Amino acid sequence: MKFNTKTIHGGQQHDPSTGAVMPPIYQTSTYAQSSPGTHKGYEYSRAANPTRTALENSFASIENGTHGFAFSSGLSAIDCVLKMLNPGDEIIAGDDLYGGTYRMFTKMFEKYGLKFHFVNMEIPSNILPLINKNTKLIWLETPTNPLMKIADIQEISSLVKKIDSNILVAVDNTFATPYLQLPLDLGADIVMHSATKYLGGHSDIVMGALMVKDAKLAEELHFIQFAGGAVAGPQDCFLALRGIKTLHIRMQRHCENGMAIAQFLEQHPKVAEVFYPGLTSDKNHAVAKKQMKDFGGMVSFKLKDESRATAFKILENFKVFTLAESLGGVESLVNHPVTMTHASIPEKEREIIGITDSLIRLSVGIEDIEDLLKDLENALNN
Secondary structure, three states: OOHHHHHHHOOOOOOOOOOOOOOOOOOOOEOOOOEOOEOOOOOEOOOOOHHHHHHHHHHHHHOOOOEEEEEOOHHHHHHHHHOOOOOOOEEEEEOOOOHHHHHHHHHHHHHHOOEEEEEOOOOHHHHHHHOOOOEEEEEEEOOOOOOOOOOOHHHHHHHHHHHOOOOEEEEEOOOOHHHHOOHHHHOOOEEEEEOOOOOOOOOOOOOEEEEEOOHHHHHHHHHHHHHHOOEOOHHHHHHHHHHHOOHHHHHHHHHHHHHHHHHHHHOOOOEEEEEOOOOOOOOOHHHHHHHOOOOOOEEEEEEOOOOHHHHHHHHHHOOOOEEOOOOOOOOOEEEOOOOOOOOOOOHHHHHHHOOOOOEEEEEOOOOOHHHHHHHHHHHHHO
16 A cells, blocks of 8 residues: 555454444453453453554554554653663664653663663764664654754664664654654664654644564563553544544645745744755755655744743744644644753753754644744744
8 A cells, every 4th residue: 555545544444343434442441251361352451452453553554564552652652662671781862852752761761770872863973983782772863853853764774783783773753754754664673653743643642652563573562561551542542543544634734834934934034043854955954855755844943032031922922823842733833942842851961952042843733824924923023
């Protein structure tokens, strides 16, 4: 199947008992057994649930994987990956990460004996001096949150596997979605999503996802999820599956609107810098064009006036864009990373990588572009 068809039919079958086109919400915790250990494939919903199975099959299909997993949040999906590691293991991660990911790495798993290195993944060779016998995982975001950096997934995967084929490469594909890029096809071992965002698409669920191709890796991840219990509920799985069915048409509009917003900001006299890989002026445009079908709906920019007060005034002026955390819904959101999504990163670390008071992140929705541009213009100029 082509991608647009996969979002609707990939991994799906009509309900065998009724023929229902959409899988029912199996709101049950347990399942009848005809004899101890003899059942119809389901025992207890922490292990598996038919609604979750339908979603997980869809997850695997749209990322060209063989196994998908639905978690209670994006962070619980990351937590599952890290629990495959042991004290003393080392992880190389990008220097520009979602604040919650950074917080989990440094505040939780470092105290359990894992060691993290943060480097600029825009230059793949930056990882080479850090790889050693203890290296077990490479963690990528691309595009990154919130500076929209691009990591060459294929180049990094190739470099790593030439040194040690056992080192896992995991990609947070939340910003791009499988509509725009397919990390498993580019050499990655694990794809992670905050399905709260574009996969769900309507700001009404909190969910995480993992997709893999390797059966042994899938078995290990399933065991950790089952043993730890971080599973998505059937109601949320139903909503996420419904969201995926329109992913392709939503992403088309997100991309169109994102490009128009980025081009507008690039010419605005109050804007110092725009971060959007679709712009030909972006330093990572060539790599993004190589591995992405289009460039998405996430746009960040810095103001020429670097004061927090000016940024706050602009943020409070928006009428169509909603000042809120999260991203990827049909509605446009505006966010101040320093005080919102990335507040958990120490100030010195934020400043080093460029997350400053004047940085504003937009999640460009699918509204009429004229309304979005007018709202942005009014917010900047009032």
